[in-house]
Amino acid sequence: MEDKRLQGLIEEMWPRLKKKHLYPELPIPKIVKASAPAEEEGEGNEGVGLEMKEKQMTLNPAFISSMKDKMTEENLIEALIDHGITHYTFCPWDFQTHLMIYAEAKKVMGDKESAKQATNYFIDVIADTHCVKKRATEIPELHRHLKKRKVDQVIASLYQRIWGIDLGVSFSNSDGKGSEEVVRRLARIPYLDRSRWPESIRKFARSLKPLLVAEQKEKESRGGQGESNPQGEHDLGHYSYEEIDQGLRDYAQKTMGLSEFKEVVEDFSPELKERGYGIEGGMGRGRGAPVDADVLFYMKLSENYSIPLKKVPLEKSGKLHPHSHSPWEIGAPFQDIDIWTSFGKIMPGMTQVWKKKEGKGRGKIEGAPDCLIVIDSSGSMINPRKNLSYAVLGAACATNAYLRNGSKVAVYNFSDAPMGGRDIVDYTENREEIYRVLCRYFGGGTALDLEEIMPLIKGKKELDLFIITDMKITNLETLIGFFGKIKNRITAVHIGENPYAARFEKAVEKRKNINIFKVKKKEDIPHIVLGSIREYFDVTRKTGD
Amino acid sequence: MxxxxxxxxxxxxxxxxxxxxxxxxxxxxxxxxxxxxxxxxxxxxxxxxxxxxxxxxxxxxxxxxxxxxxxxxxxxxxxxxxxxxxxxxxxxxxxxxxxxxxxxxxxxxxxxxxxxxxxxxxxxxxxxxxxxxxxxxxxxxxxxxxxxxxxxxxxxxxxxxxxxxxxxxxxxxxxxxxxxxxxxxxxxxxxxxxxxxxxxxxxxxxxxxxxxxxxxxxxxxxxxxxxxxxxxxxxxxxxxxxxxxxxxxxxxxxxxxxxxxxxxxxxxxxxxxxxxxxxGLDLDLDASAFTRMILSELSFCERYGQKRIVENCEEGCHYTGYLCRQIRNCASNRLPTSIKSFARGLAWFLGDSGIDIEHVTSVMPYTLSHRIQWKDEVLSQKERAKRDDPFQIFLAKEAVKAVLQRYREQSDHLKDALALGSKIFQGAPLEPPEGDHPIYAEIRKDIRYRMNHGERLGDADDPEPV
Amino acid sequence: MTQNPFEEFQSFQYRKTSFPLDRIVHTAEAVMDRIRLGYEKLLEEEAKELVWMVQYNTIIKAYEVAEKYIKEIDYSAEDIEDFCFALENTQRIPYLIPGPAGIYISALCNDAREEEIVLKLSELKTEINLIGFRLPKGKRLMVEGDTGDFTGIGIEGGELVVEGNSKNWTGAGMRSGKICVKKNIGLHTGEWMMGGEIHVGGRVRGLGNIVDGKVYEREKLVYPGKARYPNVYY
Missing domain, CATH: 3.40.50.300 (P-loop containing nucleotide triphosphate hydrolases)
Incomplete structure (x- = not known):
């Protein structure tokens, strides 16, 4: 009954609140009892007031009731919703920004838990400050009445200073000087300047570090039981799968650093798994599967470079058929006159002729062929699990291109193959399996074993080959000989300039089915490979449709 | 207005x-x-x-x-x-x-x-x-x-x-x-x-x-x-x-x-x-400023003066975070006409006294989606995203959402810049507005033109444009 | 008259309320601009070719120039810390030359209104040289993080606390006062030291030619003492 009344109140307020925040695309907040009753949160702790899961804000009636002597229900609800909306509309805005802030905090804090804490405080300070500056809000009133631990007191004192509103916070003499100094430092941070958030979070974390470390210790001494943030925790629950997908993709592209990506993903690994985010099944999801950060990195990064390919290429049949009418002119041939629309008259301006057009028909190739990716993981190549390997990235982009077109991909990853330094995955659509083999690194010598490759090629009518190597292959002549015999389309990417690459290039220069890409800067690889594949498959461009 | x-x-x-x-x-x-x-x-x-x-x-x-x-x-x-x-x-x-x-x-x-x-x-x-x-x-x-x-x-x-x-x-x-x-x-x-x-x-x-x-x-x-x-x-x-x-x-x-x-x-x-x-229904200031903002993103190119389908974005462009980077073509003059006309119709239908930003954002994806030509990389990045709408409308909705986010952050600043533009246009000796978004560059362009040619235009007693 | 494309906004009045955060940030930025300008002028005068040799007279001269520019600025300890981080940001300050930068930071600390200054520099990638130069009596400078060469040289009665390590020539020529290095210290420690104390929480890699004063390693007096020789690696 009480919940219904509160829900009614929210429904009444919602249009006004939406207007105030310029109509965010959020569903109407709901009143839902929190799973853990407020009493369990500890004496005097009101529990979580607001939670946000996949854009759905939920308000805890127990929290609202516990605050009823301090604030009117309307003001309290408005403050909580203002806070929630501002997280959506300003900070963190998206998952990528959240990850970026966390990664910067981690650099200062060192450990995962306190980095998450620093991130949460920072995000809250930004959201509330933005809201207080830009909108008429009851957020200051809420802060005035919330119960405060040490860090909260410092944050509230910071608010007093940067908002210019008295929230009734003053420090006792014992630790007042230290706290004042922290507040002074925190107040200098340009919270509302999005472009400076990376440096701002570092400064924020640096200033708050001693207090956060102390709080963390206190929490550990209580057996890990901390008090919950009444304005809600900022975990991955805020984001939908799609937002997480997009966030990881953007973050991988922005950092371009494997180690940084890996560290952040591993820190969030339990939450990612809880959200059903493994990397099984090609879509990057699957409950219970371990999160392999390396594979995930190349997966997400390569998605930024993915290529649109036409699945069903059309080939012109060559036959002409009547397509449209055009006016007949004196001197024009008679055979195309359409007597029906000409009303039986031969008269310029009235008589019409059929305009003929070449027809289209479906060609032989239904979609793209399968692809065998041959990737070099010898010692002269970069270890993809340590540094960003553009070879793996290039191969990953090619993989995506073929899989998107319903084709299958096989991988032959080789170092010193005759000595066992190789890994093979047969034709499959399982992206994860392909990526795992692509990311495999042997780091030994470089020799191909053609006898192992042959079974992957034989029996395939249509097959593309994609080889990515630095060409420092000990049996390069054998490879050249092999390429000379087959008619499949081959995309060869070699890294750096060396005599072997030059030899290869010279040997196959007359073969039209082989496209070679020289890569002077490793950054060129994804672009060049993509461009090549695009030309490969863009049938419309080839046929001049 | x-x-x-x-x-x-x-x-x-x-x-x-x-x-x-x-x-x-x-x-x-x-x-x-x-x-x-x-x-x-x-x-x-x-x-x-x-x-x-x-x-x-x-x-x-x-x-x-x-x-x-x-x-x-x-x-x-x-x-x-x-x-x-x-x-x-x-x-x-x-x-x-x-x-x-x-x-x-x-x-x-x-x-x-x-x-x-x-x-x-x-x-x-x-x-x-x-x-x-x-x-x-x-x-x-x-x-x-x-x-x-x-x-x-x-x-x-x-x-x-x-x-x-x-x-x-x-x-x-x-x-x-x-x-x-x-x-x-x-x-x-x-x-x-x-x-x-x-x-x-x-x-x-x-x-x-x-x-x-x-x-x-x-x-x-x-x-x-x-x-x-x-x-x-x-x-x-x-x-x-x-x-x-x-x-x-x-x-x-x-x-x-x-x-x-x-x-x-x-x-x-x-x-x-x-x-x-x-x-009798007009766009309120937010609706107008927001529409101008999205139009600027759909037409702006710092290097070449405006978007043109035959020209590509340059590497290292400052304006990489805006829609202009994601699209190939330039918004036509028919676009704002469609937006205003349908937003006006919607506001009337809902019995509202003016056209606000929600009317505009509601009709915008449907007026935009067929007019934008997205770059291949944008299409390939988003083609597998979960959605209910056809791809083009989905992309337009996402674009409107992104610009609305930007607008929320700087709505007051933008309206202020437009007001400043109006004052400068009328001859007030003020500094042109500053801001990162392409719309500010567009305002500055209009003002610069006015400042450079203002007197001549102002004194010529040209007839009001029809 | 040309059509005014902004006409509808003519009457818009943005109620620009003064927001304290904006004021604080703006003031801090303005101070930082002035500090940065002083540093750039110091470089212009003292490191024209972007090369600077650590010599007694170059240090004294650079310090005098730094003092000249600092005198005109009203700043706080937090501004000094911000400047240290700004030094690493090449977009904001194009050249970090460790010598003049250290002299400039020392001058800023010595001239600051606060008696106690805490610089949280642990995330700083560069170790700043010459920090604590001529720290006067009554001043306490705490550095969280490591410092570079010539830390605390010529201290004039002040107290310098380094929470991390410091490199070579620490405390060289110091006259009085105290240097506490919580972790390890490099070679030539206390070279031509005339007085005062150096306390090292970790290891002292090597002592310099000390004239007078005391050096403690893990609370144990190592100078004056029998077993220690200048720059002996032990």
């Missing part, structure tokens, strides 16, 4: 009438689920935008899988908004196929008179009735598509040196998704459509009911009035004289529908008054 004061729209109950038409179509004729929410109320975009097209005299392209009610939805809306029986609407439709000719679309010579050596034109129903439906427009050759859209743009239909002028009209065109068997609608033509909507699958349960209710067309049919209207349309009197006669029959049909179906279609004078009411 809207001055910030709340104006009370004079309501003649037309909103109620139009809403009852919406409900009637939704409940009895075109079963589908709501797919958009505006001001907290759910609507079906196909019916809503078709109604707005009819009200504003716009041009709508309805896309969808075959057999999902693209044409029928337009027919129902036209019948109830313009009081034409379905039989006449069917007889006025142009169906798209490669052999379609000008004679079947606009008019043909009067063969009897031609044999007597006289020249006279027999106009088609399509050119004479105000509601124009083109089925499968993408199957028409480009020349014919262009001919229809030209005619609808101007309201003029010409044949053999004769011309008729429609003083009221709207266009509904349907198209299947592009596949190998159909032509495309080329970009310059698609730009002429105000909005694009998808007629969607209604879901297994509603689809099942549709199969059961086959006789729903009869509600909007009336053989006598249909014959009467055909007679008027075929008659050899001047077009201007036919119009009052048609209206008379339409009114009688409208009365019949009101009596039998309980829904009151719109008369000509109703539509005129609605349009007059709409004219």
């Amino acid at each position: 809207f001055d910030g004061k709340v104006r009370v729209v004079e309501k003649n109950g037309y909103q109620k009438q139009v809403m009852s038409i919406y409900r009637f179509i939704n409940d009895r004729l075109y079963y589908n689920r709501p797919d958009i929410e505006i001001k907290g109320e759910p609507y079906n975009s196909t019916i809503l935008f078709s109604l707005l097209t009819g009200l504003t005299g716009g041009k709508e392209l309805i896309i969808g899988e075959p057999g999902l009610g693209k044409t029928t939805s337009a027919e129902f809306v036209c019948s109830l908004m313009y009081q034409f029986p379905l039989g006449v609407i069917w007889g006025s439709e142009v169906s798209g196929h490669p052999e379609q000719t000008e004679e079947k679309i606009i008019g043909r010579p009067d063969l009897g008179k031609l044999n007597r050596g006289e020249e006279d034109v027999v106009w088609t129903n399509f050119s004479q009735v105000p509601v124009k439906i083109v089925d499968e427009i993408n199957r028409l050759p480009e020349t014919k598509q262009s001919m229809i859209l030209d005619g609808v743009d101007r309201g003029n239909w010409e044949y053999l040196n004769e011309m008729i002028i429609n003083d009221e009209y709207c266009l509904f065109a349907t198209a299947n998704y592009q596949d190998g068997g159909t032509n495309t609608i080329i970009a310059p033509l698609v730009d002429r459509f105000d909005v694009i909507v998808e007629s969607r699958y209604p879901g297994a349960n509603l689809s099942f009911i549709i199969g059961k209710n086959r006789g729903k067309n009869h509600i909007l049919r009336h053989p006598k009035y249909e014959k009467d209207l055909y007679r008027v349309l075929k008659s050899k009197v001047a077009y201007e004289k036919k119009i009052p006669k048609m209206e008379e029959i339409c009114n009688a049909f409208g009365e019949h529908v009101r009596e039998t179906a309980g829904v009151k279609p719109l008369k000509r004078e109703d539509r005129d008054r609605i349009r007059a009411e709409m004219e």
Whole structure:
């Protein structure tokens, strides 16, 4: 009954609140009892007031009731919703920004838990400050009445200073000087300047570090039981799968650093798994599967470079058929006159002729062929699990291109193959399996074993080959000989300039089915490979449709 | 322009009438689920935008899988908004196929008179009735598509040196998704459509009911009035004289529908008054500033002066975070016209006293999606995203959402910059506004032009532009 | 008259309320600009070719120039810390030359109104040289993080606390006062030291030619003492 009344109140307020925040695309907040009753949160702790899961804000009636002597229900609800909306509309805005802030905090804090804490405080300070500056809000009133631990007191004192509103916070003499100094430092941070958030979070974390470390210790001494943030925790629950997908993709592209990506993903690994985010099944999801950060990195990064390919290429049949009418002119041939629309008259301006057009028909190739990716993981190549390997990235982009077109991909990853330094995955659509083999690194010598490759090629009518190597292959002549015999389309990417690459290039220069890409800067690889594949498959461009 | 004061729209109950038409179509004729929410109320975009097209005299392209009610939805809306029986609407439709000719679309010579050596034109129903439906427009050759859209743009239909002028009209065109068997609608033509909507699958349960209710067309049919209207349309009197006669029959049909179906279609004078009411609605400052912001993102290029489809973005451009980086072409001048017209229609329909940012953001994706040409990398990045809408509309919704986020952050600053621009434009010696977004660069450009040429322009006593 | 494209906004009045955060940030930015300008002028005068040799007279001269520019600025300890981080941001300050930068930071600390200054520099990638130069009596400078060469040289009675390590020539020529290095210290520690104390929480890699004063390693007095020789690696 009480919940219904509160829900009614929210429904009444919602249009006004939406207007105030310029109509965010959020569903109407709901009143839902929190799973853990407020009493369990500890004496005097009101529990979580607001939670946000996949854009759905939920308000805890127990929290609202516990605050009823301090604030009117309307003001309290408005403050909580203002806070929630501002997280959506300003900070963190998206998952990528959240990850970026966390990664910067981690650099200062060192450990995962306190980095998450620093991130949460920072995000809250930004959201509330933005809201207080830009909108008429009851957020200051809420802060005035919330119960405060040490860090909260410092944050509230910071608010007093940067908002210019008295929230009734003053420090006792014992630790007042230290706290004042922290507040002074925190107040200098340009919270509302999005472009400076990376440096701002570092400064924020640096200033708050001693207090956060102390709080963390206190929490550990209580057996890990901390008090919950009444304005809600900022975990991955805020984001939908799609937002997480997009966030990881953007973050991988922005950092371009494997180690940084890996560290952040591993820190969030339990939450990612809880959200059903493994990397099984090609879509990057699957409950219970371990999160392999390396594979995930190349997966997400390569998605930024993915290529649109036409699945069903059309080939012109060559036959002409009547397509449209055009006016007949004196001197024009008679055979195309359409007597029906000409009303039986031969008269310029009235008589019409059929305009003929070449027809289209479906060609032989239904979609793209399968692809065998041959990737070099010898010692002269970069270890993809340590540094960003553009070879793996290039191969990953090619993989995506073929899989998107319903084709299958096989991988032959080789170092010193005759000595066992190789890994093979047969034709499959399982992206994860392909990526795992692509990311495999042997780091030994470089020799191909053609006898192992042959079974992957034989029996395939249509097959593309994609080889990515630095060409420092000990049996390069054998490879050249092999390429000379087959008619499949081959995309060869070699890294750096060396005599072997030059030899290869010279040997196959007359073969039209082989496209070679020289890569002077490793950054060129994804672009060049993509461009090549695009030309490969863009049938419309080839046929001049 | 809207001055910030709340104006009370004079309501003649037309909103109620139009809403009852919406409900009637939704409940009895075109079963589908709501797919958009505006001001907290759910609507079906196909019916809503078709109604707005009819009200504003716009041009709508309805896309969808075959057999999902693209044409029928337009027919129902036209019948109830313009009081034409379905039989006449069917007889006025142009169906798209490669052999379609000008004679079947606009008019043909009067063969009897031609044999007597006289020249006279027999106009088609399509050119004479105000509601124009083109089925499968993408199957028409480009020349014919262009001919229809030209005619609808101007309201003029010409044949053999004769011309008729429609003083009221709207266009509904349907198209299947592009596949190998159909032509495309080329970009310059698609730009002429105000909005694009998808007629969607209604879901297994509603689809099942549709199969059961086959006789729903009869509600909007009336053989006598249909014959009467055909007679008027075929008659050899001047077009201007036919119009009052048609209206008379339409009114009688409208009365019949009101009596039998309980829904009151719109008369000509109703539509005129609605349009007059709409004219009184202006964009509020947020709606205007936001629209300017998105237009600037869709047209801005720092290096080359504006977006052009033949020019590519340069590496290292400062403005990489905006839509200009993601698209290939430049927004046309028809875009703001469509946005304003449909937002105005929506605001009127909802009974609001002005056009606010929610009206604008609601119509914007449907006015944008067919006009934006996204870069390949954007398409490939997002093609697998989870969505409910067709890809183009989904991308447009995402784009509007992203710009709205940016607008929220700097709405006050932007309005301030525009106000400053106005003051500088009027000669105040102030510094041009600063800001990172392309709109600020656009404001500065306008101001710079004014500053450089201001005196000459100001003193020349040039006539006010019309 | 040309159409005014902004006409509808003519009457828009943005109620620009003064927001304290904006004021604080703006003030801090303005101070930082002035500090940065002083540093750039110091470089212009003292490191024209972007080369600077650590010599007694170059240090004294650079310090005098630094003092000249600092005198005109009203700043706080937090501004000094911000400047240290700004030095690493090449977009904001194009050249970090460790010598003049250290002299400039020392001058800023010595001239600051606060008696106690805490610089949280643990995330700083560069170790700043010459920090604590001429720290006067009554001043306490705490550095969280590591410092570079010539830390605390010529201290004039002040107290310098380094929470991390410091490199070579620490406390060289110091006259009085105290240097506490919580972790390890490099070679030539206390070279030509005339007085005062150096306390090292970790290891002292090597002592310099000390004239007078005391050096403690893990609370144990190592100078004056029998077993220690200048720069002996032990």
